[in-house]
Amino acid sequence: VHKIGVLTSGGDSPGMNAAIRAVVRTGLYHNMEVFGIMRGYQGMIDDDIVPMHSRSVANIIQRGGTILKTARSKDFYTPEGRKKAYDNLKKHGIDGLVVIGGDGSFRGAQKFSNEFDIPCIGLPGTIDKDIAGSDFTIGFDTAVNTAIEAIDKIRDTADAHDRLFIIEVMGRDAGYIALHSGIATGAEHILIPETKTDIEAVVDSLEEKERRKKLVNMIVVAEGDETGGANEVLSIIKKRLPHLDTRVCILGHIQRGGSPSCLDRLIASRLGYAAVDCLLEGKHNIMIGIMNNKLHFTALDKAVKAKQRISEEWMKIVKILAS
Numbered sequence: 001v002h003k004i005g006v007l008t009s010g011g012d013s014p015g016m017n018a019a020i021r022a023v024v025r026t027g028l029y030h031n032m033e034v035f036g037i038m039r040g041y042q043g044m045i046d047d048d049i050v051p052m053h054s055r056s057v058a059n060i061i062q063r064g065g066t067i068l069k070t071a072r073s074k075d076f077y078t079p080e081g082r083k084k085a086y087d088n089l090k091k092h093g094i095d096g097l098v099v100i101g102g103d104g105s106f107r108g109a110q111k112f113s114n115e116f117d118i119p120c121i122g123l124p125g126t127i128d129k130d131i132a133g134s135d136f137t138i139g140f141d142t143a144v145n146t147a148i149e150a151i152d153k154i155r156d157t158a159d160a161h162d163r164l165f166i167i168e169v170m171g172r173d174a175g176y177i178a179l180h181s182g183i184a185t186g187a188e189h190i191l192i193p194e195t196k197t198d199i200e201a202v203v204d205s206l207e208e209k210e211r212r213k214k215l216v217n218m219i220v221v222a223e224g225d226e227t228g229g230a231n232e233v234l235s236i237i238k239k240r241l242p243h244l245d246t247r248v249c250i251l252g253h254i255q256r257g258g259s260p261s262c263l264d265r266l267i268a269s270r271l272g273y274a275a276v277d278c279l280l281e282g283k284h285n286i287m288i289g290i291m292n293n294k295l296h297f298t299a300l301d302k303a304v305k306a307k308q309r310i311s312e313e314w315m316k317i318v319k320i321l322a323s
């Protein structure tokens with residue numbers, strides 16, 4: 001492998017830039033030529049491919065988003081689209097690809113490298129932390145910290161008014177942002193898709209705490225929870241406890257932006273460096289993750305969305321600490 005391309009695909013996440021930087025600089029260190037592919041797979045199809053130099057990735061390690069932009073490409077689902085993408089890579093002489101994205105992006109990479117002889121390495125980049133084969137994903141730690149900062153602020157005002165706040169965080173089908181941010185901010189209840197939500201029991205406990213005059217002020221709910229989210233939880237609580245001053249706050253896209261945390265920069269740098277190493281060693285069609293602080297390789301077709309088990313112990317801790 002002498003010429004490699006790097007792209008970001010699917011939803012963006014903070015730390016993607018740090019990963020791009022690591023891929024570019026490690027590639028250049030090994031005397032490779034490195035190309036940046038704009039807007040994910042769409043840039044491969046549209047031949048939006050630019051040579052990268054050391055300076056191209058200067059001053060980006062601390063920035064959220066992705067300098068290469070990201071997109072969801074409909075054309076890449078079609079054989080014609082992928083053929084066009086391959087022809088463009090050939091034109092530039094690109095013979096290896098690093099794809100930073102989620103499981104959908106890995107499915108695309110897997111399909112592409114099955115059809116054409118281009119080794120692909122995937123790096124998990126998503127705030128949701130929902131990919132099998134990695135304890136971390138690039139962006140999760142930053143997203144959680146952003147959520148914590150916001151929830152702490154909400155807590156101040158909730159406390160001042162004796163209000164109950166229902167705060168909805170991102171994560172799609174995964175509850176990690178909710179679980180981690182809820183624990184770290186001392187939420188009374190954390191509602192996540194991985195565990196059954198007994199909403200009536202939640203209301204019972206609010207009632208009981210009210211009787212004890214405990215100031216109840218926060219419920220954190222994952223957007224993918226079976227209740228349907230914060231507004232749905234609000235309407236249930238309103239029915240049974242109409243006298244409570246209950247408000248909803250949906251944190252939304254602020255969780256996807258901002259300067260990456262130290263942990264995300266470290267993970268991104270380590271994974272970006274490893275991706276080039278793997279291409280040099282002739283490894284292909286794998287996702288590189290980190291498990292137990294070691295690099296961990298997963299075949300791209302196994303790097304799927306995964307509900308990692310949330311330990312019973314954590315749920316017990318949440319209950320005890322919020323009592």
Ligand code: ATP
Nearest residue numbers: 010011041072073076077101102103104105107108
């Ligand atoms: P996120 O989880 O953050 O949304 P993702 O990588 O899962 O990221 P997707 O939109 O699912 O996001 O996938 C990104 C792109 O990968 C798609 O827009 C498409 O171009 C390509 N892709 C996904 N699945 C396939 C597939 N089965 N065949 C070909 N290309 C695919």
